[in-house]
Amino acid sequence: xxxxxxxxxxxxxxxxxxxxxxxxxxxxxxxxxxxxxxxxxxxxxxxxxxxxxxxxxxxxxxxxxxxxxxxxxxxxxxxxxxxxxxxxxxxxxxxxxxxxxxxxxxxxxxxxxxxxxxxxxxxxxxxxxxxxxxxxxxxxxxxxxxxxxxxxxxxxxxxxxxxxxxxxxxxxxxxxxxxxxxxxxxxxxxxxxxxxxxxxxxxxxxxxxxxxxxxxxxxxxxxxxxxxxxxxxxxxxxxxxxxxxxxxxxxxxxxxxxxxxxxxxxxxxxxxxxxxxxxxxxxxxxxxxxxxxxxxxxxxxxxxxxxxxxxxxxxxxxxxxxxxxxxxxxxxxxxxxxxxxxxxxxxxxxxxxxxxxxxxxxxxxxxxxxxxxxxxxxxxxxxxxxxxxxxxxxxxxxxxxxxxxxxxxxxxxxxxxxxxxxxxxxxxxxxx
Amino acid sequence: xxxxxxxxxxxxxxxxxxxxxxxxxxxxxxxxxxxxxxxxxxxxxxxxxxxxxxxxxxxxxxxxxxxxxxxxxxxxxxxxxxxxxxxxxxxxxxxxxxxxxxxxxxxxxxxxxxxxxxxxxxxxxxxxxxxxxxxxxxxxxxxxxxxxxxxxxxxxxxxxxxxxxxx
Numbered sequence: 001x002x003x004x005x006x007x008x009x010x011x012x013x014x015x016x017x018x019x020x021x022x023x024x025x026x027x028x029x030x031x032x033x034x035x036x037x038x039x040x041x042x043x044x045x046x047x048x049x050x051x052x053x054x055x056x057x058x059x060x061x062x063x064x065x066x067x068x069x070x071x072x073x074x075x076x077x078x079x080x081x082x083x084x085x086x087x088x089x090x091x092x093x094x095x096x097x098x099x100x101x102x103x104x105x106x107x108x109x110x111x112x113x114x115x116x117x118x119x120x121x122x123x124x125x126x127x128x129x130x131x132x133x134x135x136x137x138x139x140x141x142x143x144x145x146x147x148x149x150x151x152x153x154x155x156x157x158x159x160x161x162x163x164x165x166x167x168x169x170x171x172x173x174x175x176x177x178x179x180x181x182x183x184x185x186x187x188x189x190x191x192x193x194x195x196x197x198x199x200x201x202x203x204x205x206x207x208x209x210x211x212x213x214x215x216x217x218x219x220x221x222x223x224x225x226x227x228x229x230x231x232x233x234x235x236x237x238x239x240x241x242x243x244x245x246x247x248x249x250x251x252x253x254x255x256x257x258x259x260x261x262x263x264x265x266x267x268x269x270x271x272x273x274x275x276x277x278x279x280x281x282x283x284x285x286x287x288x289x290x291x292x293x294x295x296x297x298x299x300x301x302x303x304x305x306x307x308x309x310x311x312x313x314x315x316x317x318x319x320x321x322x323x324x325x326x327x328x329x330x331x332x333x334x335x336x337x338x339x340x341x342x343x344x345x346x347x348x349x350x351x352x353x354x355x356x357x358x359x360x361x362x363x364x365x366x367x368x369x370x371x372x373x374x375x376x377x378x379x380x381x382x383x384x385x386x387x388x389x390x391x392x393x394x395x396x397x398x399x400x401x402x403x404x405x406x407x408x409x410x411x412x413x414x415x416x417x418x419x420x421x422x423x424x425x426x427x428x429x430x431x432x
Numbered sequence: 433x434x435x436x437x438x439x440x441x442x443x444x445x446x447x448x449x450x451x452x453x454x455x456x457x458x459x460x461x462x463x464x465x466x467x468x469x470x471x472x473x474x475x476x477x478x479x480x481x482x483x484x485x486x487x488x489x490x491x492x493x494x495x496x497x498x499x500x501x502x503x504x505x506x507x508x509x510x511x512x513x514x515x516x517x518x519x520x521x522x523x524x525x526x527x528x529x530x531x532x533x534x535x536x537x538x539x540x541x542x543x544x545x546x547x548x549x550x551x552x553x554x555x556x557x558x559x560x561x562x563x564x565x566x567x568x569x570x571x572x573x574x575x576x577x578x579x580x581x582x583x584x585x586x587x588x589x590x591x592x593x594x595x596x597x598x599x
Contacts, residue, residue: 017501045504049525059523062506295529298501323528328544332532375528376537383535 004029006308007091007099009081010107011035012044013294014275014301016062018105021305023071029309031073032099034091036108038077039131040068045294047134051141051162060131081108084250086268103270103308106247106258107301110240110276110292115150119212125234128159137233141166144232148172148221150209152179154322156237157196161326163233164201171202171229179203183322185337187349188356188372192331195354199327209234240292242277255279257290262314264304272308274300283317283386284335284367291318319385323378329354332378335368335385336360343367346399359399364392377401433515436553436563437579438488439586442570443479445486450475452565456554474542476551477562488562488571490551491538493517499530499539516555521547 006022006029008015019031042060049055068075076093083092090098112127114120124144126137141147141163149160152174164170172179178189179196193203211222212234220230242257253259253267257279264272264280275297282289296318306313321334337360339345347358355373359366359381365388369381381398384391391398451463458466458473466473477490497517500508507523508530510516524547530539531548539550554560563571572579 043505045527046525055525294504295498295502295533302501321532323532325526325528330526330528330531330541332528334532375531376540378528378532379534379537379539382533 004102004309005100006031006103006105007101008033008105008107009091010105010109010275010277011037011041011075011077012107012109012275013041013297014107014109014278014304015105016041017298017301018107018272018274018305018308019068019071019073021302021307021311022309024306025309025311029102031071032076032101033068033073034076034079034081034093034099036078036080037130037132040065042131044129044131047128047131048158048162050131051134051138051159052165057131081246083246084252084271086250086252086271089270101270104272105301105304105308106244106266106271106273106277107275107297107304108243108246108277110242110290112155112236113238113241115209115212115234115236115238117209117211119214119218120236122212122214122218123216124214124218124232125212125236127236128155129240137163137235140233141168144168146171146229146231147233147235148209148229148231149235149237151235151237151239152176152181152203152205153237153239154180154183154324155239156235157326158324159235159237160201161196163235164199168233169202170200171204171231172196173207173209173223174203174205175208177205179205184331184333184370184372185358187347187358188331188333188370191351191354191356191372192326192329195329196326240276242290242292244277255288259288260300260315263307263312264300264315265307270308272304274304280315281317283319289318289320291320293318293321295321316386319382321382323375329373330375331370331372332375333368333370334378334382335366336362337368337370344395346395348399357399357401359395361392361395364390366391366398374401433493434553434574435493435576436490436551436560437572437574437576439570439572439583440485440487442568443486443488444568444570445479445481446567447479448565448567449477449488449562449571450479452561453477453551456557456561457549471542471544471546474540474546474549476538476540476549478538478540489536489538490562491517491553492536493551493553498533498535502529502533504529514555516553517550519548519550519552521549524548 008018041062046060080094081091090100092098112129126133146169147163149156149172160170160172179193180189208224209221210224212218213220222228257277258273260273260278260280266273276292279290303313303315323332344361349356358370360368366384371378454473454475455463455466477488479488504527505523505525507520509518511518539548541548559573563573
């Protein structure tokens with residue numbers, strides 16, 4: 001067989017797993033990787049820890065130094081793809097070079113959305129996405145006293161958390177009535193906000209920025225209630241949008257993101273997509289969406305890589321799920337959390353201890369869960385949601401956090417690649 | 433690969449396995465010292481118990497582990513040679529992503545700065561201490577086929593015992 005030439009755009013979770021997916025089947029093919037950033041693949045989510053100071057730059061690197069060389073990957077760092085020609089099977093870079101491919105993986109990720117206010121270009125206004133962002137923030141934080149965070153999502157809160165830990169005064173400004181409105185429901189949101197406030201992070205809801213004040217460097221922010229707040233740093237955490245402008249005119253189907261089929265193929269046979277730029281089916285709602293999450297990016301990258309090398313691995317779909325810990329309080333959320341149409345909610349509250357658990361059932365199946373404070377059982381819920389198992393008789397047991405393991409093991413047969421199981425009466429069952 | 437198997441019917445819920453595991457993962461490796469360590473050593477095996485049933489649970493070293501994909505720090509890998517799911521504890525940032533996806537809920541986090549931990553199958557031991565500590569033989573360490581044989585034997589003997597009792 002002729003040597004394949006694989007081209008990967010993007011060097012984070014999806015691209016990296018793409019390499020490993022390809023190499024699990026094809027040891028010989030050539031791999032070229034185009035990376036907008038000049039670092040080796042690093043743990044993007046850990047820029048929080050880099051900012052706090054517990055992790056060095058090297059600590060963030062995801063693989064050994066010789067990973068690319070060992071896997072025969074030619075890396076083009078600091079380069080960007082600007083156009084794709086699917087008919088010619090070529091990708092054009094910024095400097096006009098055309099790189100041919102037999103199979104292409106688009107794993108270009110996403111970029112922070114802008115605040116869209118006057119003065120945003122001033123020094124001191126940052127997104128919180130890349131190691132470079134974190135380095136710049138770190139530099140400025142040395143002589144700053146106060147930071148404003150715009151957006152109450154996980155990115156904003158993580159940035160605020162890190163800056164608070166560095167000793168800055170932190171104020172989180174949220175347009176919606178509560179923090180984490182896209183991550184957890186009201187009860188958890190209230191608990192987490194209360195916890196953060198007790199630890200010294202100020203949270204103000206129903207407010208937005210109108211203008212960034214100052215000369216070249218920002219000195220404060222004018223809010224939309226007319227108030228001026230002095231601050232030397234502003235973090236923009238208003239969500240991300242997928243990096244897909246280079247697909248314009250290529251004929252590649254885009255909607256929210258680049259549209260992926262069940263094998264993470266685009267509408268072109270030899271073009272695949274994975275990670276924050278990929279629009280896939282949501283496992284719970286069945287709707288098409290971008291679940292821009294580390295877990296999804298890694299799984300998708302690996303699956304796409306395998307399929308690029310001729311494998312036939314189906315991707316079951318992504319699930320919206322988040323986990324984090326702030327000042328020692330952990331929380332995990334997954335799936336659908338609201339009752340809209342016949343969903344049954346079971347919950348348990350111990351607000352004084354900052355403990356909350358909520359399970360959402362629909363038609364006898366678990367479709368969502370959120371846990372605050374005590375989160376150990378979360379993975380069981382995740383498995384049940386993914387398997388779409390009927391659990392109407394287990395609702396109360398599930399709320400307790402543990403179910404009869406005999407029943408549970410049956411439910412989990414085949415999960416995580418198990419091909420065999422031994423039953424209590426000693427039979428070895430090989431699973432298909 | 434060799435794994436830990438459980439004969440559920442034999443588990444009495446005595447938690448001897450938990451103590452043996454905690455001692456093994458303590459600094460001193462001695463019970464009398466381990467119980468005074470701060471923070472307390474954490475057992476990687478946990479006995480789940482209700483009125484009727486008890487079962488010890490620990491990492492199954494899944495063939496396709498979802499924790500590997502979930503870890504945001506790149507601190508978990510599936511070792512192709514040994515089959516082990518390996519936690520690099522020093523990389524842990526306590527983000528709880530592995531806890532979020534483990535279908536067996538066997539990953540534990542201690543207090544404050546401690547990393548997430550789970551069963552490592554005690555590589556340097558011939559038989560893991562939890563298995564050795566089990567007074568009823570509910571825990572077994574070996575290949576699936578070996579466990580199957582053992583269970584087959586136990587089942588036949590059980591039938592014989594039942595006959596003797598009724599006879």
